Amino acid sequence: MSPIFVGYIGIAVMLFLIFARMQIGISMAIVGFIGFAWIVGLQPAIGVLKTVPYSTFASQEMSVIPLFIFMGALAFASGLSEDLYYAARKLTGQLRGGLAIATVLACSFFAAISGSSLATAATMGRVAAPEMKRYNYDPAMAAGSIAAGGSIGILIPPSVILILYGVITEQSIGKLFLAGFIPGILEGLFYIITIMILTSYNPQLGPAGPRTTRMEKLTAVLKTWEVIFLFTLVIGGIYAGIFTPTEAAGIGAFCAFCMMIWRRRMNWQNLKGSLTSTAQTTGMLFIIVFGAMVLGYFFSVSRLPSELASLVGDLPVNRYVILIFILLATLLLGCIMDSMAIVLLTVPVFYPTILELGFEPIWFGILVVRVTEMGLITPPIGLNVYVIQGITGEKMGTVFKGIIPFLIADVFHIAVLIAIPQLTLFLPSLF
């Protein structure tokens, strides 16, 4: 049996295990191990199992992941997310759909100190959902804006998925962070425009809230200085060349820790909650990273990704057609899987193809991450949707109905990112 055939069987078996609800990380590791043993031999495969876990976990470079997660958890426990939402509400509340716009704005800013979409959606949902209900917002509109806003989390740095993309493709994490910046802001703008269009056709969707004075606006915005400070310190520090991403994450977590004390939110309950939720997310991420590493050994000896690359590269079609096919495949997976698992699963397979076609790796990273995030809010499942449904108690159908306009905005957003690569590549090119 040729190695590449073993590779295809491996993928089939892995999908079977995943659909049988085995943990994704373990499924990847089992298939990776058996496939590698099949092609190269049992002893080398055992060697992989002996060395890969330790070298993956005990890595200074990877400590950036738990530290950034911890920073976000502390910021949440300190109530920074609430301050952000109230400030954004003061700014836009008097507009039609203003509370929904405020949700998107607050999500974008919270994303700047949190690395995860689900966390952003869950955090903002708890604050924004009751407010929108109070002002008689259409439930679908309310749920849609939270779910969509949450998905901005991943493009605006720091972003855990972009870190992992950087690690597996050996691209600079700092450049990836910069690349995500403009697309992330643009995504927020697209959502805000969507809300404005919807409410101008049907004002009942989001009635205007009470007016606020300029002074009130200013005080509310100034109250969020901690978020601005944290973001400037962490991301500014990385680009000014003062910190490596790992150091920035350590300092950021430490500052968030101090803010929690300063805001008198430091108590056993909050600290314990932040620590255990960080441990939970860390465990969840690293088992998938480990699985992806083992699977990577198997894929490289099976030569499946490189064969695929040359096969696809020789196809007599425009390279953008292939790109769109790859993104569609990613979107389909995004509907059933966590975005990080998809990135770790598909990027090793498609990456050589992308290079072969002459696409910019950083640009592709932003696109693929963007598309998996779209998957997070796409029917029939979409993980963000479950989170929102849990928080708002609305019917699944209502949430999905609210999401559809934002999905249309997503399609436009992705089309713009594909058509104008400079939006993504301009900032990284400056450094």
Place this chain on the structure above:
Amino acid sequence: MFTAAITALSRILVAIAAAGLLAMMFLTAFDVVMRYVFNQPVRGAMEVVEYLMAIVVSFSIAWCAHEKAHVSVDLFMTRFSVKIQATVHIFTSFAAMLFVLFMTWHNIRHVTDVYASKVTSAVLGIPIYPFMAMLSLGLAGFSLILLKHMLDSAWEVFKQ
């Protein structure tokens, strides 16, 4: 009894992971301050962070399993009856447990090799084997938790 023991074990593991995480945060922040303000980096900070990572990540994985928070795909299985779901879960968690046990076993063997070869970290000369042993411990905990999940599903099938 077994359930209580597993819960206690997971709590101990997550407590250690949490302590390691805090230590890692303070150490990284302290190292940066010392380097840029006093131009005096903490000696061997990087290796200590690596060792701490070994503990934090290995124990977090066990905790995450205890909380049933490892990512899996529900889409297809939820279409079947509870009994079929539980039956399939017996098999998947059994396979996962076997694999993790196999990994634990080989990691323990690896620890003994490393212990014999007396490998230490480059700057501080701290031996590496205790941290590899921590990894094995975390994996062992993980496999016990998977065993518990398997028994839970078996009980579920038996009850029906």
